[in-house]
Amino acid sequence: SVKVHPPGSAWGDPETLTWAPNALGEDREIQFDVDVRDAFGRADIQSVNLVLSTPNGASAVFDKEFDDDDLRLDNEGLVGNYTWTYDAGSMAPGVYPLALEIRDVQGHTVLYEHGGVEFVEHGINLGVPSNQPTTVLIAPGQTSTVEFLVTHIGASAASMEVRLDLARSLPSSWSDPVWDQPAGYTLNGGGDVVRPILSIEVGEDLTNAPSRLEIEARAYAENGDGQLVEVAIVDLTLDFDEVGVYAEPRVSVFEDVEHQRQIADSTRPDLYDETLSHYVDMSDAQEGVDFYIDVFNAGFDTDAFKLRVTELPESWLYRFYDNDTGQQLVEEGINSLTPSIGSFQQLTLRMTVFPPDAREAQDIGLVRVLVVSGNDADLRTEVAFTVHRTFGVLAEVISDSDAKVLGTVGPIAPGADAWFRFRITDAGEDDVETTWRIVPPNLLPRNDGIYTSWEYSITDDSGAAAPVVRLSGDEYADLRLDVSLRDQIEAGNHTIYVGIIEDGVDDDEARYFDMPVTVVVKEDVIAGRLLITLESQLTPFGPGESKELGFRVDNQNNIPLTVLVSLDEPSGWENGAVSVNSFQQAGSTLLVTVDAYSNEKFTVDLTAPTTVKNNDRAELTIIVEPYDDEVPYGLDFKQQTKFEFATTCTEVACLANELRDPEPSTIGLIAMLVAIVLYGTYRRGANKTIAAALPVKDVALPASDEATTEVQQDLDLPPAVTTEVDDDLELLDELSDL
Structure with a gap:
């Protein structure tokens, strides 16, 4: 069997049986697909011919015999295709018979007759000129103009009248369509072309503007009775493109x-x-x-x-x-x-x-x-x-370690290695040899100082160091540059230069070339690389005392970071505040941007409670973490640094603070003093009881010294307590010393 298709079609696609004698370009290519099968198998088929005949069958338009290479075996059959291109205007209107002739090895011929291919008498093609965009530009309150291209693709001797109109109406705020020839256009024969022009005034408000312009072209020709009848109809859709009256170039x-x-x-x-x-x-x-x-x-x-x-x-x-x-x-x-x-x-x-x-x-x-x-x-x-x-010499990278953009390697991590193969070409005279000195990046003055600490080596194909190359005109040499990065290098693009300079000539006269290569360092943010340092002197806090403490946050990552600083104050120290400088209002948290491998200073305002005691300890915790409102960092990036402060209190008022919140040692001292007082009170009462029990005698009193001596000899008593007030003052003095 045989089928008729446009080029590129598959066997199962619908057939295209109607063609135009004066179709445009590729539209005059026809693909004939064949499928030949024999009950006795592939070996029984001797030849396959495809024949297209004239409408009257008197002659063949073509007779194509398929070669073995034109057909392939498919499920015990032969399949293939033949693409035929006809010349514009060469085909008269009519139906052209199509037949497939199969001859077997026994000499039998099988003829498969296809329904035929029709070439129409009337046909049109509607499009836009090649120098015009395929969209219709519209702007508020402006008049849009579109030029169309209508081509007669039918028979050369057939004339037609063509009328164009909108296939779909436009908004009421727009003007009616205006054609340059409202009565229509005449096409005298196949290949004839007209260029209709449509003008539309667009409304001021394009909020609900249509998305496309739909145009319909109808062709009319006289029939045998002299009546004008419709013989062809085609349509075209163009998108509207809203633009400004003027636009960025x-x-x-x-x-x-x-x-x-x-x-x-x-x-x-x-x-x-x-x-x-x-x-x-x-x-x-x-x-x-x-x-x-x-x-x-x-x-x-x-x-x-x-x-x-x-x-x-x-x-x-x-x-x-x-x-x-x-x-x-x-x-x-x-x-x-x-x-x-x-x-x-x-x-x-x-x-x-x-x-x-x-x-x-x-x-x-x-x-x-x-x-x-x-x-x-x-x-x-x-x-x-x-x-x-350039000055007669050129160096270019021909390959590098990541095989992406030539001359650029990365992103790679700090401390990593990269390499570049580059070619030096002498553009001088053919018969003159020149010695070119290779200057590594760390010795080339134009490179930034940070690149001089990188490690470099320049070698030839054998791996030997290549400080010079000798070349004549149009000769070249291939070398390799190896680069080892430092561990601390900021993320981003780093461009370094390799120098090629004419040797043996004064620098003012030497020809030279500086070849750039680029290393892209990737972002390297690691938890634990934000360090907090106390810069103020540590002195004890007194009751109610306020201090401004200076700190520094160091960013040891290779990109700038926005750092969130927050505080965890000691118990009772709830008024802590942090700020960058004295001009910024302090708050409980702080956002500060710290450049890569740099630091920023900030201050913390702290006020001690009025109840602090002497030689106490208070712990301040500063919490820092990188901040990103789009992609938050993990919890492992949050760092805490603790700082311990001493307190002092030497005033008499500190006694009340100590009594309100006593230390264990203070409690022990108070207990001891209470015991001493109780013991003293007990002994005093005992002495009074013994004295009351003694008999009273009427005796003549001796002199005072004698009386005292007798009593002391008769009774073994402790010393008398003379004054209670003195004991109390001594106790207070001891507490004050504590």
Whole structure:
């Protein structure tokens, strides 16, 4: 059997049996699919022919015999296809018979007749010109204009009338559609083309604007009775695209006029590295090196644009030209003015860059171009790329340790290793050999000081150190740079340079090249790397005393961190407050940003309770943790640091504090004193009792000294307690000393 399809169709797809004699381009390609099976198997089939005949069967349009390579075995049968392209206007209208002839090894012929392929007399194609966007631009209160392309794809001698209209109505606030020829358009024969133009005035409010424009084209032709009848109908749907009257320009930059090597694009900035070098050799200094800038007007109305170079390496020069006319752009102050660019049209500009002659001038730098709408200065776009001056020698990375973007390795951890293979090419004369000295990054002055502490080695393919290479014109040498990072290195991009300089020539005259390579260090945040240090002198707190204590938080991670600082005060010290400086209002918590491998100072205000005792201890806990309101850190990142403070109290009032909250030693002393008082009281009472029991005699009293002596001899009594007040004062003195 045989089926008729457009190219790329599968066997099970619906057939396409109607074709147009003057169809466009690929629409004149027909794919014939065949499937041949024999009851006796594949070996019994000798030949397979596909024949398309003229409508009257008098001759064949083609007779295709399939070769063995054209057919493949499939389930004991042969399957294959044949794609045929007919010339525009070569097929007269009518039905063309199609047959499949199979001949077996016995000489028998089996003929499979297909229903045939029809070429129509009348047919139209509806589209838009190739230089027009496939969307319809609309802006509030503006008139949108769309040009269509209607092509007669039927028979060459068949004329038609075509009328276009909206297949779906537009909002009532919009105007009625206006066609440039409301009565219709005439197509005189196959291949004839007309360009209808539709204008629509759009309303001011586009809140409920339709998403698409649907157009219907109907073709009419006279029948045998001279009546105009509909012979074809096609439709086309275009999306509406709401834009401003003026819009930000879309800008892209290329290294070549053929637009094969793109280096910047304002609509896709992430695809291009603006720091990647684009080389400008000093041999081209007089003529300059060209870069090509495409400016696309994405606005609804025609606009002209102003170009301004906002960044350029020192001493470099430039000029802008219209690439189509070759004319230099008109300059207006620091701006260069483009010609007017139509809506959704593009203008290619040529930017010629001239490197400086002075050797001390900047070799490498960013070129940043600002493109601004001439009608609305707020509508602007920036693109940037890097130029790199060379002096007859060039070095480029050809591979590196992570096989991603050449010349860039990472992200890798601090302390890790990376390597780059690079090729040095001599651009000098063929018959002159030059010795080039290789300067490692730690010895090249242009590298930042932090990179001099990294470890480097430069070796050749054998692994031997390569301090120099000897090359003639167009020769090259491949070397390897190994880099070992320090353990403490901030996260981010780190660009270092390897120097290649002509040996044996004064530095002022030597040719040279500085090759950049980039190491990307990944973020390395580890729990326990936030350290708290007390910077104030530790002195005891007195009752109710307030102090401002200075602390420092050190961030030993390789990225800046926002650190949350909070306090856990001693019991009774509930008024602690923390702040960065005296100008900031203190609070119970503090958020402070600490740079990588850096520190920030803060203060804590503490006031001791009035009830503190002498030589007591108070513990302050400071809690720090990295803070991120989007992706919180885990609990293991919370760190606590404890600080112990002494208290002092030497006033008489401290006795009450001690009695209210006595220490164990104080309790023991009080118990001992109470025992002493009780014992003294007991002995005093005993003495009085003994005295009362003695008999009273009337005797003559001797002199006072004699009487005293007799009593002391007769009675063995303890010394008399003379004054109770004195004992109490002694007790208070002892407590005060304690």
